[in-house]
Amino acid sequence: MAHRVKLRHRALAASSAGIGLTLLLTSCGNGISGQGDDKPIVGLVTKTDDNPFYVKMREGAQKKARELGVDLRTFAGKGQADNDSQVKAIENLVAAGAKGILITPADSGAIIPAIDRARKAGVMVIALDSPTEPASAVDATFATDNRLAGRMIGTWAKGQMAGKRPRIALLDLSSEQVKVDILRNQGFLEGFGIDVRDPKRIGDERDSRIVGREVTGANEEGGRDAMEKLLQKNGSINLVYTINEPAAAGAYQAIKAAGKQKDITIVSIDGGCPGVKNVASGAIGATSMQFPVKMAAEGVAAAAAHAKDGDKPAASSEQGFTNTGVSLITDTPVSGLESKKSDWGLRHCWG
């Protein structure tokens, strides 16, 4: 009996220590944002907080928020497709009296009812990175044109492969037909001059130049596994499209292990600093750089302006969103295609 009582004391001590620690940590969090002052609240809701793309986006937003005297509150989902956490984040921000919400929608359709409720409550909502469906569900969209990003590396690859018979391997994100996966993959194929058939589906193409397709989970390990399988299947592969630079880095490991680094060209998308360094060292032939920090900074500025005098950003461009730009980074330019060298890339890369 005494043994049990002792245990209970210990458990009690442990849990109260835990609760104390949590309180301490949360109060630190509040301390930064400074409770009680009347700075306008702006929320940033990203898909995850482990992807460097969103980490840099958050850092860019925080910097801008400090500059403009805005109280930035950040939230993140638990995965590329976690809609629930994003809905909760929006609800919490509306309850907290936020003036503006910036969101990178995990599910561009399922998030709409939550956004509608927020806008009805008078909150301005801006989509970052990927558009909502329909795009008119938000007040503005600051995003990268992922299809264009894909088209740029596709066009570059076509110029690079001139005179050779292309044997293309596609390293995608997942089998789930995720929007960004579709846009990048189909953009690349269009740029290369391949008939994509259904533009909303990956993998339905019937072009003999495509010799294989695998999914990577957009990380190094997946990239390596997938590339190994594809090389096993067809050793004559000479062009590899990758969903992002971590997958490209993994694929390069497999290609190097097979001793084929001289024969295979890799193209990718992102513009992260490790990826740009891989362009400089020749592991990646070309990458399309995107600008998450710029996206976030512009979003925070728009929300701050809205809080001050009710302004809303004008919907620009025929695509229905404000394009924050994409640049092709390569050290072997193809004539007739605008590109930047890797040293420029290193000055502008993120993460």
Next chain:
Amino acid sequence: MAHDTVPQHAADPPITRPEQRGPLARGQAALHTKPLLGPLVVLLLASLFFSVWVGSRFSDPLNISLIVQQVQIIGMVGIAQTLIVLTAGIDLSVGAITVLASVVMGKAAVDHGLPVPLALMLGVVIGGVCGGLNGMLVTRFRIPPFIATLGTLSVFSALTLFYSRSETIRAQDVPPLLSWPGRSIDVLGTDVTYSSLLMIGAFAAVAYLLRGTAWGAHLHAVGDNREGARLSGIRTGRVLLSVYVVAGLICGLAAWFLIGRIGSVSPQAGENLNLQSITAVVIGGTSLFGGRGHVLGTLLGSLIVGVFSSGLALSGVDALWQVFTVGVLVIVAVAADQWIRKVAA
């Protein structure tokens, strides 16, 4: 066989002699006494099937070497998971420990300039410390392993992201010793990586620890019947704690293999390792209810997953069918476990 060292349930009724029953019952009895038989048969049949279906591209030595390389991380983490499952626990944090340890190794060597062997050891020790924390939560605070490691999974993942700022250390910046396990030597005309050999060594070592030492016997006893083990004088808390520490250290080693395999140090690597390791353990025939199973079964289990994944990919089947097949394998494995258990009932 060495199986005899496993303490039997005190309440087990005498088993009917197999030769007095039908062929099905005899098979059931054989699977009961030899836990490795089931997964071994599945592995051989699957390999045979794909050799016929896909052809020589599947069965050539290069592909076999690749399959082993592709399962080595799951295999190593699977060893740690097997130890925990044998004590009737489960560890949801093995993947998170592995990634944390790899980030510590990479950051210590590349960013803080620590000598590489020291950075390597630091990473492995961090793995052990994380395992020890899990062990403390389970033994001292009596938190069920599922809950304790569900909590530490988030804690370790968050620490990894804080510490690394989610940034990847590029392959070109990683010192050679850290990526050494990924280098290969020529064995009978095919490339075999050091980590593949080390993984097989690790399986052999842990198999010996489990079957040939008092520690292994105590571990099985605790998993089979904790109260019974305590009454027979085994210091169950201490045994459990040591199991979690050893599992953590093995995850620390797996971290080194992970760096060798993917070249770079990425805080986002290995996010599926927890479930994959449990999958390998279950398909390998170790019972989730504790006490029964074999660490070498986990090696077979991860190879089975590797064979299916490679075979289906080479035959050009959509990647979703790989996911589907692994799911079916898990269900079949657990159903088989339940059926085999009936032999004692």
